[in-house]
Amino acid sequence: MSDKWTPRIVVFQCQYCLYSEADQKWMDTQLPPHIKLIQVPCTGRISPLFVLNAIQGGTDGILISGCQPEKCHYKEGNLGARRQLDAFRRFLTYLGLEEGRIRFAWIDVSERGRIQQELAGLEKTIQAMGPITRLATRAIPVGEKR
Amino acid sequence: MNSLTLAIRQEAARLLEEKIVDVVIGFEAGTLPLKAQPAFITRKEEAEKLVFNGFCQNNLAAYLTRFPKEKRLGIICRGCESRAVRALVIEHQHDRDKLYLIGVPCTGIIDWRKIERRVGENTLQAREEGDEVIVTTRDGEHRFRRADVLHDSCARCLHPNPVGADIVLGDPLPEGDPERAWAPVLEFEALPPEERYAYFVQETGRCIRCYACREACPMCYCTECFVDHTAPRWTESMITPGGTQAWHIVRAFHQAGRCVSCGACERACPMDIKMTYLVDKLSYDMMQQYGFEVGASDEKQPPFAAFTLDDRNRFVR
Amino acid sequence: MYKILPKADLPRLIEKWMEQATVYAPVRQGDFTKFEPLSDPAQADLYYAANTRYPPKSLFLPQSEVMFRVKGSEFEPTGDEVSSRVVLGIHACDTRALQLLDGVFVDRDYQDPYWARKREQTTLVVLGCANPCETCFCTSVGSGPFDKRGADVMLIDLGNEYVADVRSEKGQVLFDHLPDASQEQIDASRQVQAAAAAKMKKPFETEGLKDKLYNLFESGFWATIQQSCLGCGVCTFLCPTCYCFDIVDEVQRNERVRNWDTCMFRIYSQEASGHNPRPTNTERTRQRIMHKYAYFVDLFNEIGCTGCGRCVRYCPVNLDIRQIIRSAQAWEES
Numbered sequence: 001m002s003d004k005w006t007p008r009i010v011v012f013q014c015q016y017c018l019y020s021e022a023d024q025k026w027m028d029t030q031l032p033p034h035i036k037l038i039q040v041p042c043t044g045r046i047s048p049l050f051v052l053n054a055i056q057g058g059t060d061g062i063l064i065s066g067c068q069p070e071k072c073h074y075k076e077g078n079l080g081a082r083r084q085l086d087a088f089r090r091f092l093t094y095l096g097l098e099e100g101r102i103r104f105a106w107i108d109v110s111e112r113g114r115i116q117q118e119l120a121g122l123e124k125t126i127q128a129m130g131p132i133t134r135l136a137t138r139a140i141p142v143g144e145k146r
Numbered sequence: 147m148n149s150l151t152l153a154i155r156q157e158a159a160r161l162l163e164e165k166i167v168d169v170v171i172g173f174e175a176g177t178l179p180l181k182a183q184p185a186f187i188t189r190k191e192e193a194e195k196l197v198f199n200g201f202c203q204n205n206l207a208a209y210l211t212r213f214p215k216e217k218r219l220g221i222i223c224r225g226c227e228s229r230a231v232r233a234l235v236i237e238h239q240h241d242r243d244k245l246y247l248i249g250v251p252c253t254g255i256i257d258w259r260k261i262e263r264r265v266g267e268n269t270l271q272a273r274e275e276g277d278e279v280i281v282t283t284r285d286g287e288h289r290f291r292r293a294d295v296l297h298d299s300c301a302r303c304l305h306p307n308p309v310g311a312d313i314v315l316g317d318p319l320p321e322g323d324p325e326r327a328w329a330p331v332l333e334f335e336a337l338p339p340e341e342r343y344a345y346f347v348q349e350t351g352r353c354i355r356c357y358a359c360r361e362a363c364p365m366c367y368c369t370e371c372f373v374d375h376t377a378p379r380w381t382e383s384m385i386t387p388g389g390t391q392a393w394h395i396v397r398a399f400h401q402a403g404r405c406v407s408c409g410a411c412e413r414a415c416p417m418d419i420k421m422t423y424l425v426d427k428l429s430y431d432m433m434q435q436y437g438f439e440v441g442a443s444d445e446k447q448p449p450f451a452a453f454t455l456d457d458r459n460r461f462v463r
Numbered sequence: 464m465y466k467i468l469p470k471a472d473l474p475r476l477i478e479k480w481m482e483q484a485t486v487y488a489p490v491r492q493g494d495f496t497k498f499e500p501l502s503d504p505a506q507a508d509l510y511y512a513a514n515t516r517y518p519p520k521s522l523f524l525p526q527s528e529v530m531f532r533v534k535g536s537e538f539e540p541t542g543d544e545v546s547s548r549v550v551l552g553i554h555a556c557d558t559r560a561l562q563l564l565d566g567v568f569v570d571r572d573y574q575d576p577y578w579a580r581k582r583e584q585t586t587l588v589v590l591g592c593a594n595p596c597e598t599c600f601c602t603s604v605g606s607g608p609f610d611k612r613g614a615d616v617m618l619i620d621l622g623n624e625y626v627a628d629v630r631s632e633k634g635q636v637l638f639d640h641l642p643d644a645s646q647e648q649i650d651a652s653r654q655v656q657a658a659a660a661a662k663m664k665k666p667f668e669t670e671g672l673k674d675k676l677y678n679l680f681e682s683g684f685w686a687t688i689q690q691s692c693l694g695c696g697v698c699t700f701l702c703p704t705c706y707c708f709d710i711v712d713e714v715q716r717n718e719r720v721r722n723w724d725t726c727m728f729r730i731y732s733q734e735a736s737g738h739n740p741r742p743t744n745t746e747r748t749r750q751r752i753m754h755k756y757a758y759f760v761d762l763f764n765e766i767g768c769t770g771c772g773r774c775v776r777y778c779p780v781n782l783d784i785r786q787i788i789r790s791a792q793a794w795e796e797s
Binding site: 048049052053056069070076079080082083084087088090091092093094095096097098134135137138139140141142144 | 334335339340341342343344346372380382384385386387388391392395396398399402424427428431432435436449450453454455
Binding site for chain 2: 492495512516517526597598690691694696701709711722725730776779782786
C-alpha cells in the first residue's frame with residue numbers, strides 16, 4: 001500500500017449530537033478535505049440507502065454520529081435509526097464487507113472532543129484495511145464482475 | 147384428487163354461497179405439469195376448478211394488497227401465507243374481518259427446477275403419491291422422494307401450520323427444526339468474507355432486474371419501489387454490478403423483520419438466483435436481537451417499527 | 464448449397480472461426496445456458512437445454528447499452544468496438560426473432576445504428592431443432608423448428624454429422640472449404656426436418672385472431688386473464704422479440720445508456736405528470752398480447768411472437784400465452 005493513499009471518509013452527523021460548540025465549529029470549518037460531512041437533522045433521517053450509496057461510490061470509511069438514546073431532539077428518531085443502521089451494518093458484513101468500515105458514535109453531553117477521537121480511530125482502522133474494494137461497484141461496466 | 151382439494155372446494159363453495167366472501171383465492175391446475183396457477187373464484191360453481199398439491203408454488207398472500215380494502219377475500223393459507231397475512235394486517239394492508247383464511251397445513255412445495263435438473267425439460271405429466279413424486283417425460287417415468295425435490299425454503303420450513311386461520315382443513319403437522327432452518331445462515335456466516343462477497347457477486351451478476359422477486363413477494367407492496375424512483379435516482383438503472391447489487395441489498399433489507407421465509411422470490415426468479423440466504427440472515431438477527439418472529443403474534447410490530455429505550459447500550463461502540 | 468460437417472470436426476472449425484471473429488455459443492451457467500463469447504470451443508454446449516434461457520437478442524440489443532459517454536464537454540461515441548462475430552447454435556425461433564426485429568430497427572424510416580452495426584458484423588449459424596420442447600409452439604405462429612429465414616447457415620443434426628445448408632455469402636465464408644453433402648445426406652436431413660415439425664403440437668389457431676383481439680379490446684376478457692399476473696418482467700425480458708427500451712442519463716457514470724424496459728411495469732407508461740394511461744395490469748397485459756398478435760401484424764404482416772416458449776416456461780405464475788390466445792379465440796361476451 002502506498003503511503004500516499006488517503007482514505008475517503010464520509011461522516012453522517014446528527015446536527016444536535018455535538019453539545020460542544022467548539023466541536024461543531026471544528027466539524028463545520030476544520031475538517032480535512034478527505035472527510036466529507038453530511039449533516040442531517042437527526043440520525044433517524046439516515047436511510048440505509050445513504051450508507052449504501054456512499055459505499056458503492058467508493059467511500060473507504062463511514063462514521064455515523066448521533067445522540068444517546070434518551071437525548072434525541074425528536075424524542076425517538078435515534079432509537080429507530082440505531083436498530084436499522086446497526087442491522088444494516090451487520091448485513092453488509094454478512095455480504096462480505098470488512099466490519100470496521102462503518103462506525104457509530106453515540107455521543108453524550110460530557111463527551112467533548114470525542115468526535116475527533118472517533119474520526120482518528122476510524123481513519124486508523126481504514127488505513128490498516130486499505131481502500132475499499134468490495135461493494136464499491138459504482139461505474140463498473142456491464143458484464144464485468146468485481 | 148386428494149382429500150384436501152375436495153375439502154377446499156367444498157369450503158370455497160360454501161363461502162361464496164353464503165356470501166361470506168367476494169373472492170376465493172386459491173390454485174387451479176396449470177398448463178405445465180409441474181406448476182399450478184393462482185385462481186380467483188367468484189362463483190360457487192367455479193369452486194370445482196380449485197386444486198391443492200405440492201405444485202402450488204406461489205404465495206397467495208401476494209395478491210392480498212392488489213384488492214381494494216373493502217373486498218372480502220377468502221384465501222387458501224399455508225403456514226407462510228397465513229404469517230404473511232398476519233404481517234400485512236399489522237401493517238394495515240387489509241382488515242382482518244374482511245378476510246377469511248382457509249388454513250391448510252403444508253407439506254412443502256415441489257421445486258420444478260430440481261426435477262428438471264434430473265429429468266430434462268420435457269415433462270409430460272407429474273403427480274404426487276404419498277411421499278413420492280412421479281414424473282413422466284418423453285423417456286419414461288421417474289420417481290422421486292418428495293423430500294429430495296422440495297424447494298429449499300420448504301425443506302427448512304419452521305412453521306408449516308397456518309396461524310390465525312378461520313378454519314383449518316387437514317391434520318396439523320409437526321413444527322420444523324430450528325437448527326435445520328438456520329444452518330444455511332450460520333454456515334454462510336462462517337465463510338471467509340472474500341468468499342461471502344464472491345458468492346454475492348456471482349449470484350447478483352445474473353440478475354436481469356425483471357423484479358419477479360419483488361412482485362412474487364407478499365411483503366413487497368410499496369406503491370413506488372426505490373428502484374423506480376427517478377428523482378433522486380437511488381441506484382444505477384443498468385444491469386451493472388452497481389445496479390443489481392444495490393437492488394438485492396435493499397430489497398432484502400426492506401424485508402428485515404417482515405420476511406415470512408416462504409421462498410417465493412427464489413421460485414419466481416427466472417435466472418435461478420439464490421437470494422433467500424440474504425433475508426434469512428436478517429430474520430435470524432431479528433430473532434436473536436429482538437426475539438421477533440414474523441407471524442408469531444397478531445399485534446407485535448416488526449422491530450424497525452417498534453423501538454425502545456431498552457435498546458440503550460446495545461449498539462454503543 | 465449443402466455441406467457436410469462431422470460433429471467431431473466442429474471444435475476445430477470453431478477454432479478456425481475464432482482466428483477471424485468472436486464466436487458466440489450457448490455456454491452453461493449453472494442449470495441453464497446463455498450465449499457467451501467462447502475462449503475455448505469446448506465451452507460451447509449446444510444441447511444442454513433446448514433454448515438458452517437469456518434470449519440472444521441481447522447480442523444485438525444488450526440489456527444495458529452505453530450509447531455515448533461524456534468526457535468534459537466532449538461526446539465520446541461507443542459501439543465501434545463491434546468486430547466480426549459468429550453466433551453458433553442459435554435456434555430458428557430466435558433467428559426469426561432477429562429478422563422480425565430488423566423490421567423495427569432497420570427496415571423502416573428510422574435506422575438504429577447500434578443494432579444495424581452488430582447485425583452487419585454477425586453471421587448466424589443456426590442449429591435446427593430436431594427435438595422441439597413441450598413448451599415450443601413455433602409452428603403455430605407461422606414458423607417452424609427448421610425455419611431458414613434469417614439464417615446464414617442452417618445446421619441439421621444427422622446424429623454423427625451436420626448437414627449445413629449454406630444460405631448466404633457470409634455463411635459461405637465459414638463453410639466453403641467443407642465437402643459437399645451427398646444427395647443421400649440431403650434427403651436424410653429433409654426427413655429430420657419434416658419429422659421435427661410433425662412432432663409439434665398446435666396449441667392454437669391464428670386465423671382471424673387479429674380481428675378477434677381488436678374486438679376484445681374493450682371487453683372484460685383482459686381483466687379476467689390478468690388476475691394472476693404479478694406484473695414482473697420475466698415474459699418480456701426473456702422474450703426474443705420484445706424490444707422496448709428506456710434511455711437514461713447515468714449522470715454519475717457520465718454515460719447515456721439504454722436499458723430494456725417492459726410494458727408489464729407500472730412505470731413504463733407513467734407520465735411525468737403522474738398520469739398513467741395504463742393504470743392497471745389489465746391494460747398492460749392487453750398491451751403485451753395485442754402488440755405481438757395484432758399491432759405487429761398491422762405493421763409488418765407477421766406475428767410478433769416466434770413461439771420459443773420462454774415466457775411459458777418461466778412465468779412465475781404459469782400464465783401461459785398459449786392459454787391466453789386459446790381463451791381469446793373462445794371468448795364470448797356475456
